[in-house]
Amino acid sequence: MFERAAIKDLLEWKNKSNRKPLILRGARQVGKTTAIEMFSKYFDNTIFLNMEEAAHRELFNEKLSFDDRISAVLLFGSVPKDSKNTIVFIDEIQMSPQAISTLRYFHELTPHLFIVAAGSLLEAAIDIKASFPVGRVEYLMMHPCTFREFISALGETEMLSLLDEIPLPAFAHQKALELFKKYMLIGGMPEAVATYSTTEDIVQVNSVYESLLTSFLDDVEKYSKESFVRVIRHVIKSAFSEIGNRIKFQGFGKSTYTSKEIHEAFELIQKAMLMQLIYPASSVKIPIVSDYKKSPKLLLLDSGLLHYQSGIQKEIFISQKPEAVAYGRLIEHIAGQMIYSSFSNPSASINFWAREKKQSNAEVDYIYQYRDRIIPIEVKSGPSGRLRSLHQFVDMTDHNYAVRLGDSLISIENAVTVKGKQYKLLNMPWYLAEEIENYLKWFCQSN
Template identity: 35%
Template sequence: MKRLAEKSLLTWAEHPKRKALIIRGARQVGKTWLVENCLAKQFERVVKIDLESQPQFHAAFAGELSPKAMLNAIEPYTERILPGQTLLFIDEIQACPRAITALRYFYEQLPELHVVAAGSMLEFALGEYSVPVGRVQYLHLSPMTFYEYLLAMGKNAAAEMTLEHPREHSQATVDALHEQLRDYFFIGGMPEAVATYRDTGSRLEAYDVQAQIVTSFRDDFAKYRPVVNSACLDAVFEAAAKSVGQQIIYTQLYAQATGKTNHKAFDLLCRAKLFSKICSATPSGLPLGHSQGKRFKAAMLDIGLMQHVCGLHPAMAVGNHDLMAIYRGQMAEQFVAQEMLAWHSESLYYWSRATKGSTAEVDYLAIHDGKIHPLEVKSGPAGRLRSLHRCLETYPNCEQGWVLQQGPYQELPEQALVFWPLYATAQLGNRQRLPL
């Protein structure tokens, strides 16, 4: 399966002044596969050490952290490691925090050696053992985007259409692409689930894979540091999945724990990359993070896993053509957040205002060519977009509002609105994270 991050890996490998590369991302998004099946092809030999399943390699990082000393300790168990010819792949690096510290010395003393690291619980180790700024390079890997999913399913033409401007797309094209998107809503972008659906054509088998992935996430809860009761983590995990698109209130996530404990549990789930925290912000100028408010909502790692945790059986995909109505519209909001985070930015914001007697909220704030576009995800005519109109009236610097819906592309200049088909979400930003 083609992953767009492959291009970033090749760019890193060819750079004459490369640093050690750390691939970040949640469990089972394809970090190890990406290295072994894409990057490894560029080298004469690959030496992989797994610091979780091969603890004998911990000794290589226990003493002097010079590249020569470390390689001398590794090579008795592997083949020769030759700079310029060998890729040294350190997997599950979080199992040996000293190895994280060691990465800087490869850059400083042996930059000609290609060193890449990954790990399923890496974010917790990075929080405890900081790596000096400028000594390593990071690559974030998300689940497969809708574009990557279509490529994996052999629908290359459809994939390219999602990145074309939809102005010229016929109604038949719009409907066909949204039919493909309906499948993606239920299969999601976890590589194993996508591969299973591609190979078997069975939503049920993909659903079973999703169940295994969710179980593996829950099995990891006992490893989280600092420790939070597993029952609380499990409850917050499920409650947050069912609350996508809604304001999160800690005390309502798990009634048997305090708001403070739920807060800690949710933060740990975000650190594990299972959820992203989407904060409210004022769209008066950039960067949006400078005006970040206290209100926030969440997006889950993957839309397929979300539907599984929420109890949406694959049979619901058959004949359910209204994407905006599935699970009260929350699936559509999850899709948009997931695409925006994968393509455009590691941070996503929305607008919320509560005044006496009224509230207003715009689902997301998109940034394109230095301009802020309030973005709504919903069906219905423009007259029902009261919050979006209020946002545009309040912030004149927001010159145009965007609406993602299940219909064709449409411009309403008199209302400063543009309606985009939902499948075109990848186009609504600067595409900073995934190169084509």
């Protein structure tokens, strides 16, 4: 299995002097357990616990004192009590309220132990059973594989090295676009990436997608009432065709479900991290504030799942240019996925910008806070396209930086809005969307 970028974040956590127990967040099957298995090579001792196992849950029996719980865990792992380099990984922790409550004591009473916990649908489980101790744990978000991780899995080491250069050399552009087309098709779910890297057979990958969708549904349904399952299934099925659209809860997916039913279904699905609602902001100044009164868009977990469920894999696979079949909304979607995957903070969110006035509506695909500025990002599916909304944003802001994601080489344009304001436009290829922070640093410092 290829190494995940999260290992770097985990090592930073390991080396912190004020380290707290770590909650590893992320959707089912994004590779949390595998990442910890890789991470465990940096320890002398490893104890893996799965709270779906009754014997493992018994180690945290509420009748046991904290000291006895620790002794039981160490005995289970055949690890001496005085060991100084031991990691304890508690998987599916949502199945044990006692294990969750025990986390509050690890930081103060056993700082020599490295505690990592993970699970599926943690928030839903918390709502029902227990709560994580505030201020006594820290969090790390894991996403599906990034473009970098994808090309690493394919063995493209030279391209991986070139991506470290800012700006990327022009001679690497066409090869990167070809790899991006594959990434669009396959997505970033680790099992799908691993299967494709060894077989290059999309048919075999499709069975992975089907299994993933089934496991997501099973997971969500664990924490919902039986009568509510049909609403959840409808929302998930309908969501794939609503990508790129502003949605309304009432009658979502041409249904008769109420706004309340659809909203509650989305809340649970978001807790499973299968998809999220992204809301507009209306200000051009920090902080970015989501306007929950306005219609949101959808951001799904993975483009591979999206294309499989939408039935457009063949068109993407045989096309010479991704934009020929993906259209603006799908290109816009994967760009959002890639930007969002650059966030390791579970509370981080992604937004678009909207100005809704009579005869003067405007919408910018994404906005990104870089230091004290909000940078507008427009995503174009082809070589040309108007930037009317981006111009409105630039006219309203007090800086002169903007980004356009497309199929062109990296370049910086001296541009002018319709109203005559001069600004700098950074043109970036789609495949660099997840590198937005590094490129904004280069862009702003050099202009």
